[in-house]
């Protein structure tokens with residue numbers, strides 16, 4: 001990971017590169033900040049900067065063999081210890097440690113270095129169990145630290161989420177973290193430092209990450225998702241400096257757009273009373289996943305309620321934004337005091353049938369026919 005790929009955090013990048021250039025790297029550093037502000041990417045970028053023989057003032061070169069290995073997370077002088085738990089394949093009698101899951105770890109980080117703890121557990125398949133850094137992991141850390149560096153000047157141990165370390169593991173590592181062997185660096189990366197065992201926390205030099213600067217986050221979103229500048233800025237502000245939160249917001253907007261499109265198609269087709277198109281719509285809906293069907297029905301119910309409010313209050317409504325508002329203005333004339341309760345009910349009944357595992361094709365066909373009848377009322 002290059003510093004230039006870490007979003008924002010300009011001041012910290014400057015300070016960290018300076019400590020390397022001046023040869024005064026702290027041997028045990030604790031990078032901490034809220035979820036999505038980039039503590040792990042920053043630690044990865046610092047490790048790459050330290051290992052790159054061709055680094056400049058600001059960054060590693062990105063093309064030398066050391067950078068190449070860092071980018072693939074296969075550099076022999078960088079080790080990882082992260083929370084894990086037993087899975088179907090790695091059962092608890094195998095004493096799960098990070099090494100069992102290195103392939104998943106590399107895949108997860110290359111997909112998104114701003115990985116969240118929950119995303120990691122999902123990827124691991126620990127089935128809702130929280131991970132931990134166990135005493136077995138502590139033993140593996142001690143073994144690895146005793147190797148000589150293979151290729152680089154330093155060996156670096158990155159411990160992600162030390163707040164998941166239990167007391168037994170912490171006790172075993174205390175001395176090592178306080179006084180690492182020569183040319184050994186510990187980078188601890190935390191989202192919740194108050195939950196790190198105090199004896200460990202007090203032996204580190206803290207690097208606190210503030211939320212990502214709004215400008216930098218907006219620019220990243222604008223580029224990544226090809227958004228208009230104003231829209232990217234709005235999202236960045238709502239995400240309050242967390243890239244992970246910004247990604248969730250983008251995802252949820254995307255889902256809302258899809259729901260809107262589906263709802264609009266249903267209403268247009270129902271108004272035109274186009275039987276064949278209605279059957280196609282219902283067949284298509286029957287193929288969505290259960291969760292998607294449920295969230296669509298809830299969304300549609302809300303939109304019906306709000307378009308009726310719009311109809312009654314003649315444009316004086318605040319719940320709807322952008323495209324939804326345009327549509328509500330168009331559909332509002334067909335949803336009136338006589339039919340709104342029944343249309344609302346039709347969606348409500350569909351939600352109940354879905355919850356009882358009703359046949360999706362029958363359910364959506366029935367819904368489409370009812371809406372057609374009611375919209376004409």
Ligand SMILES: [Zn+2]
Nearest residue numbers: 052061064067
């Ligand atoms: Zn390099």
